[in-house]
Amino acid sequence: MQNSRVPGRNFLFVPGPTNLPDRIVRAMAVASEDHRSPTFPDLVKPLFPGLKKVFGTEKGHAFIFPASGTGGWEAAITNTLSPGDKVLAQRFGQFSHLWIDLANRLGLEVIKQERPWGTGNDPELIEETLKADKNHEIKAVFATHNETATGVSSDIAAVRKAIDAAKHPALLFVDGVSSVASLEFKMDEWGVDVIVSGSQKGFMLPAGLLLMAASPKAIDAGKTNKGRRAYFEFQDMIAQNANGYFPYTPSVPLLYGLKESLSILFEEGLDQVYKRHHHLAEGTRAAVAAWGLKTCAKEPKWNSDTVTAIVVPEGYDAVKVIETAYKRYNLALGAGLSEVAGKVFRIGHLGDLNELMLLGAIAGAEMAMLDNGIKIEAGSGVAAAQAVFRANPLLKM
Structure with a gap:
């Protein structure tokens, strides 16, 4: 693992604290x-x-x-x-x-x-x-x-x-x-x-x-x-x-x-703030589905628009995925807590955030999972999120 300083900005995608504008x-x-x-x-x-x-x-x-x-x-x-x-x-x-x-x-x-x-x-x-x-x-x-x-x-x-x-x-x-x-x-x-x-x-x-x-x-x-x-x-x-x-x-x-x-x-407007968070969450959930994984939320009605908890396949350790993401790709993902410790990692998608920032986190999560032997298709989550973002853009031309 690379332990020296990684150039560029740390990708902070825990569900809080969030990025500071x-x-x-x-x-x-x-x-x-x-x-x-x-x-x-x-x-x-x-x-x-x-x-x-x-x-x-x-x-x-x-x-x-x-x-x-x-x-x-x-x-x-x-x-x-x-x-x-x-x-x-x-x-x-x-x-x-x-x-x-x-x-x-x-x-x-x-x-x-x-x-x-x-x-x-x-x-x-x-x-x-x-x-x-x-x-x-x-x-x-x-x-x-x-x-x-x-x-x-x-x-x-x-x-x-x-x-x-x-x-x-x-x-x-x-x-x-x-x-x-x-x-x-x-x-x-x-x-x-x-x-x-x-x-x-x-x-x-x-x-x-x-x-x-x-x-x-x-x-x-x-x-x-x-x-x-x-x-x-x-x-x-x-x-x-x-x-x-x-x-x-x-x-x-x-x-x-x-x-x-x-x-x-x-300035953004509270209604638009809520719409943006739902939009970003939908892209994240599409990525999870494309990976063939499940969220911790047991039904769609429970889905949070501020954080998605992703369940890793049985036999794999979410802690290692999080560690790889941080040490190798300068990406901070949320850890599983208490009863779901080691079973999930979390992508926070709230606060000062846009589509391209989130795509970077999804790409980093993909690489960290692949590095730990989780069998997903490289690029599948990114492509699925892109499809959601392009189909319903927040910013009109």
């Missing part, structure tokens, strides 16, 4: 400044309506914390729930698993429903469980919108319909870390009470900003709950944000980056 890199190259200055609100105040537009909410309150998506899970729980509260969560991948683990650590009683990895949320089972909860002991339903580990997306609107059909008052929390700003999200229309996301995926920023929003119902729950918090206190943020400030030191360069990120998203 040059515009965002330049926007973040700023000198330190006083985050208590009279002009600082000029930067901060416009960020919140921009975030609300991406989240699809007019009623909710947007938050920006210096943290990651995991911090968002903790903020959601501690601001709305009390230790000992019951919550309902379905486990079908590494990140839905980690959310459940965090809830347990914070003292919640989690009703965990196992689902096959490669599938997503089961609204019928949620409705059935909530109907059986006659005393409304379940205080919240946790739903992962996009399970990054398996390349699966779930229908969040259907989860809300299930809650409503059960005539249950439970809050709806959604993990949208690898979906928001890449996949359509309608917080108000879908009846989401808390949406959690992060800066390092669809927002095309480095990790470090927790981006989230909470409904009035969720914020009201915090007035009577007994969850203990300090750093993640919603009310401290609400009070300071109203004037364009934060209760503690923010990451100023990342705020400038977020300002530029929102500009880029709105």
Whole structure:
């Protein structure tokens, strides 16, 4: 294996962190400044309506914390729930698993429903469980919108319909870390009470900003709950944000980056952003089919438009494919996690990305598989993706 530096740019195709647009890199190259200055609100105040537009909410309150998506899970729980509260969560991948683990650590009683990895949320089972909860002991339903580990997306609107059909008052929390700003999200229309996301995926920023929003119902729950918090206190943020400030030191360069990120998203148009991600995902899925392989998503309805998890044939090690891609071709692919470790590799196709960039990743994945003895036809995946891209071009002549 070649261990010396490979010339050219590293092809980053993990499902986050994603590629940084040059515009965002330049926007973040700023000198330190006083985050208590009279002009600082000029930067901060416009960020919140921009975030609300991406989240699809007019009623909710947007938050920006210096943290990651995991911090968002903790903020959601501690601001709305009390230790000992019951919550309902379905486990079908590494990140839905980690959310459940965090809830347990914070003292919640989690009703965990196992689902096959490669599938997503089961609204019928949620409705059935909530109907059986006659005393409304379940205080919240946790739903992962996009399970990054398996390349699966779930229908969040259907989860809300299930809650409503059960005539249950439970809050709806959604993990949208690898979906928001890449996949359509309608917080108000879908009846989401808390949406959690992060800066390092669809927002095309480095990790470090927790981006989230909470409904009035969720914020009201915090007035009577007994969850203990300090750093993640919603009310401290609400009070300071109203004037364009934060209760503690923010990451100023990342705020400038977020300002530029929102500009880029709105210049392309959110509908076009979602269309582009679906288009790129369709090309990736065509490549997988041409290789004669399967995705981890068990049915087309589960397909994610931000990441595709590819199952390697039995007897082969996905870890070696990933290692070859990185060391020989300067291509970073996502690894399989937990139950699918060694069984899948993942191609992330979200953020600042176009057709030719993705074709490079598909070509690199082909070579890495061939180098490890996986019997596919060289060029077959690239050709299949090209056919998809040429048949329905995003950019018209």
